[in-house]
Amino acid sequence: MAFLRLVVWLRAPLAESLSEAEADTRIARTQILAFVIASVFIGWTIALDWSSNGVSRDHVVVAVAATMLSCLLCLMQAPKVAGMVATSVVVPFFIYCLTLGSLSAIVIAANIALVAGVVVKVLGGSHRMFVDLIRSQQALSEERHQASRLSDENQLLAHTDPLTGLPNRRHFFARLDACLRKREAETQAQFCVGVLDLDRFKPINDTFGHAVGDKLLGEIGRRLSAYAADDLLIARLGGDEFGVLIDGGGESACRRVQALREAVCAPVTIQDAVLRVGCSVGLASYPDAGRSAHALFDRSDYALYHAKSHERGQCVIFSREHEALIRDEHRLETALRHADLDGELSLVFQPIYEARGIGMTGVEALARWQSPILGQVAPDRLIAMAERLGMINQITRILFAKALAELPRLPDGIGMNFNLSVHDIASPETVHDLIGMIGESGIDPRRLTFEITETALMSDCAAARATLGRLRKLGARVALDDFGTGYSNLGMLHQIPLDVLKVDRSLAAEMTTPSGRAMIAAIRSLAQSLSLECVIEGVENDAQLAEVSLLGCRYAQGYLLGRPMPMGTLLRAVREDRRHAQPESAAA
Template sequence: MRSRLSVRSFFAPRSAELARSQFEAFSRQIPLLYFILSVNTASLAFTHRHVAPRLLAVYLPCLLCALCMVRIISWRRRQRRLTDPEITQRLRASIFMTFFIGSGFTIWSLSLFPYGDAYVRGHVAFYMAFTVIGCIFCLMHLRAAALLLTALVIVPFTAFFAMSGNPVLIAIAVNVLLVSLAMVTILLIYYRDFNSLIESKKSLVDKRDEMQRLSDENFKLANLDSLTLLPNRRRFFADIETLLASSALSGHSFAVGVLDLDGFKQINDLYGHGVGDAVLTETGKRLTGLARPDVAFARLGGDEFGMIIPCARDREGLLQLAEAICHSLALPYIRPKATVRLSGSLGLAIYPDAGSHAEQLLERADYALYFAKQHRRGGTVVFSAEHATQLRKVALVEQELRQADLDSEMSLAFQPIVDTTQRRIVAFEALARWHNPTLGMVDPATFIDIAERCGLINLLTEVLLRKALAFARACPPDIRIAFNLSTLDITSKGALARIIGITQTSGVAPHRIDFEVTETAIINDFDQAREALYALKALGVQISLDDFGTGFSSLSRVHQLPLDKIKIDRSFVTNIEAGQHGRAIVRSIANLCVNLNVACVVEGVETQAQLGILRSLGCDLMQGYFFQRPVSADQALGLLENGIAAFAPAPAESAPAAAESDALA
C-alpha cells in the first residue's frame, strides 16, 4: 500500500498549486514539443522517401505530423482559466498522450532503420536521440511524462542498437543512454527545485493572505462594534469626515444624528447586564434593518448610537425616517426572562446649517438629543437656530462658571420646612444662588445643570456645603439643615470622601444634617448610590429621597435604601384641589412612608386649601410659598425668632418659582 502511494505521489502533483504551476509552464512549451516532433519527423521521412515503403515514408509521417498540428492548435486555443480538477485531468491526459505518441514515434522510427544505406540508417539514430532530448526538455515541468517518454524511447533505442553488432551504433546507443541518464538527473533536480520554488511561493502567498486576514480583522476590530456589529465611534467620525470633504465640493447637505435609549440604565439594574447586552444587540439589528444606502448607523458607546444621512435635502422625509426609527425602538424587547420596553430619543444636526466640522455637528446633534430627552422623550429634535442661541448661552454660562470665584459669587437661600402640627419651623432647605458680575443672577436650574455637564458640580457642592453648615452652626440646635447632593456627588468616591470630611469637621452635629438625593440620581447607578448613602448614613446624618414620584424608581428598590424621609414632589400638589387623582397619589405615598417608618415631607404648598387637604391626608411636614419663599441667612434666622405668623404667605422673592425647587438638583 505504501509503495502504491509513493508511486502515485511520484507521478502526481503534491498540491493544487504545484499542478497549476506545472500546467502553466507546460502549456507554454507543449506547442514547441509538437513542433520539434513535426520538423524532425518530416526530415526523417524526407531522407527515406525513395528507400522505404510509402506507408512508412509518406502516410504514417503525414498522420503523425497531422496529429502534432491538431495538438498544437488544441493547446493554443485554450483561453478560459481552468479549475483545479480540470487541470489535473489535462495533466493526466498529457501523460497518456505521451505514452501513445512516444510509442508511435519510436515504433515508426525503428521501422525505418532497415531501409537505406549507412547514412540513412544513421539518420534514424540521430532522429531518435535528438528528438527525445528535445522532448525531455519540453516535458521537464511534467516529470511523469518526461520520465515515461525517456523510458519509451531510450530503452528500446539502446536495446535495438546494442544488438545491431555495429560498434558505431553500439557507441551511439551507450552515449545516448548516458546522456539521457544525465538529463534525467538534471530533470529530477530541476523538478525538485521547481517544486521547492512553488512551495516557497505558496508559503509566501499563505503568509501574505494571513497578514491580509489579520489586517482585515484588525481593521474590523478597530472600526466595528463587537456587540452590535455596527460601525464604531472611530468609523463614525471617519465617515463624517469623508462626507464633509465631498459635501464641501458638491454643496450637498447631510445629517448627523445621535440616538439614546431612554431607560436603559434601569434595565441593566433590574435585569442584569446580560439582558442589557441583549437589548443593545437587538437595537443594533433593528437599526441595521432600517439602514439603506442613504442611511448608516453606528454605536458610539453604551446605549448611544450614531446615524448619518448623506442626503438631507428633504426635511419631511428626514423626520419621517426619524419617526420610524423611534417607533422601531419603542417596540417590546422580548427576552426569555423578561419583556422589556423602552424608547429612543433622537437628536439631529444638518450640515452646513448646524456646523462645519465633525465635532461641532456631533456636539449639536447631542444638544438636540438632550433637548429631546428633556421635552420630547422618545421623539426627535432637529438642531435649530433657537437651539444655537441656547447653546451659545450655555457656553457663555459655562465659561463664566469656570472662571468664577465660587466662594464669593455663590450663596445660599433658605426655605423653611414646617411642622404644621406644632406650627413651627423644624428645618431649612439650602438652595443655591449665583450672582455673576457679568451675567447677574443666573437661574439655578441653568447653572447647576451646566456644572454637572462640565464636571464642576463637585467643587460647587463643596463650596455650598461649607456655607450651609456655617448657617447651621448659627441656628438653634433643634433646627436641621437639608442639603441636596447631585448624581455625580454620590457616584464619585473622591467627591463623596470630601463631603464626608467637610461634614466631620464642620462642628455641626450629624443628626441635624439631611442629605437629599433625587430619584434620578439613584436610578443612574443604583448600586453605587446605595453604597454612598450607607457611607453617609454611617456618619449619623439623615437621608431624604427628593422629588419622589418623578423618577420612575421601583418601590422594590426604595426599601433597600437607608432613608429617613421621602419628599413628595410639588407636581402632585399643584392640582390636588381639582380632583381625586392627585389626592390618591399623595395618600399612597404618605401610607408608604408610614409602612417604611420614614418621615414624609410635602413640597410646593402654596394655598390654605392645599394645606387643609394635605393635613386631611395625614401629612404634617411641609414647605412651600404658602409658608415662606426662600430667604437669605439673616432673614432665615429672623424667622426663627419671630416665627411664621398664622402661616400667611410672605413677600415674594425676585427669583422665579421654577428656580426654588432644589438646591443642587
C-alpha cells in the first residue's frame, strides 16, 4: 500500500494550477486517506505486538515513534493532516498500552503522545509562518499589480487629451519618433505627417463662449476618433489644431484626409445652435519632405500655412516649390533680423483725391524696405515676416517717426494716413509711444488718420476699441481699410470708433457693372448713415473715377490718380495740381 501510494505521488504533476475550492477538496480527501492509512498501520502494529506477547515491544515502540514523527515532518505544510495522523496513531496506541496494565508501556505511550503533541504544535506555528509569508507575497504582488495598473493609467492620461479623448501632443511626437526609427531600415516605406487646423473656430468661440467651443472640440474629437486605425493616428496638438500620422504616400494620405475633412465640416448642434466649421490640412511625406521629426512637422505646418493663405479648406501636400519658398523665407528672416532698420526702411506716399474736384486731400504713407542683401522687398512680405518675428512694433515706431518728420512738408490742407497692424493695436506700449511721438513732434493730431484692417478688429474687438478710442481722443482720425472683404461685420461698425471707410480695390474693379455699382451704393449709404467718410480704393481708369462721382462717393485713391511716390515727387505733384487749379479758378 505504501509503495503504491509512493508511485502515485511521484507521478503527480510537479506544478498544477488549482483553484481554492479544488485545493480544499484535495486536502479534505488527504485527511480522510491519512486517517485510513494511519489507522490501518497502527492496527497492524498493535496486532504484531499482541501476537508476539510483548517480545518485540521495543521494536514496535521504535517503529511507532519513528514512523509517526517522520510522517508528521513530511506533513509540515498540511498541519490538519498531520494532526489527523498523530491522533489516529497516538490515541489507539495509548489505549492499547493502558489495557496491557504495564506501567512502562503506559509511560512510553504517554511520552510518544507528548512528543507528537509538541511536534504538531511546532508544525502548526511553522505553517502559520508559511501562510503569513505567502500572504505577504500575495499582498506584495497585489501592490505591484496595483502600482503597474496605476502607472499604466497615468501613462494613458499623460498621453491623452482630456477634452477630446484623442492622443495628445506628447503621444503624437512619440509615435512620430517611433515611425522614423522603424523606417530607418525600410527605405521604401512612406508615411505622412499632417496638421489639421479648424477654419472659423475663433469667431464661434468668441461669439458663443469657451464652454460651447470646448463642446464643439469634443464633438469633433469624437468624430475624428472614429477614423483612427493602426495605420492612422489622430491627435490633438492644442487649441483647434490636430496632428495626423498616415502610412503611405502623399496622394493616398490626401484621399484619406478628405474623409476627416468631411467629418469636421458636418454641422454640429450645441444648445440649439447649429455650428459649422471648416478645416485646412497640410501634409508632409517621409522621406521626400524630411527625415527628422522636426523637419517633417515644420514642413507640414508650412503646407498648412499655405493652405490657409491660398487654398483655405483644402489639403496641401508639401512640395519642392514650398521648399524653395521656405528657403526664401529663411533668407528674408535672416536679412530682417540683421537689418539696419532705421537706415533701410523708408516711406512712399500715395495721394488721396476728392473725386469731383480732383484736389489732393491726403496721402497714405506706405512702407518700403531696400535690403542690401535681398534688394527691394515687397511690403506685404515685410509686414508678415515682422509680425511673425515679433518685430512689427519696432518697425511701426521707426516708420511713424519718419512719417511725422515728413508731414510738416505737406501743405496744411493735406493730411496723412498711417497703417497700424493687429499687433500694434494689441500693444498698449506701442500706442503709448505713438501718442508720445505725436506730442513731441508738435504736429496737429487732426492731420493724422490711422488705418486698420477688419482682421485687426476681429482679433480682439475690446482691445481695438480701447486703442482707437485713445487715438481719437487725442484728435486723430481712424479709417477702416479694405472694407468689403474678409470678415466684414456690419455690427462691429457700431462698436468701433471710426471716421472713414476705405472700400477695398476688389470692389472698385467691379463698379462699372450693375452689381458692382449696387454694392458700392449700398456701402456709401451705410457710411452716410453712420456719418463716415467713404474712400474708394483701386481707381485705375476714367470710367471707375466717373462712377465714383456718380455714386456720390467723395474721395478716391488709385493708380489713375497717383502711384506711391517719394515725398519730393509728391510735393511736385501738389504744386502742379495747384498750378492747374489757379487758371481754372481765375477763369471762373
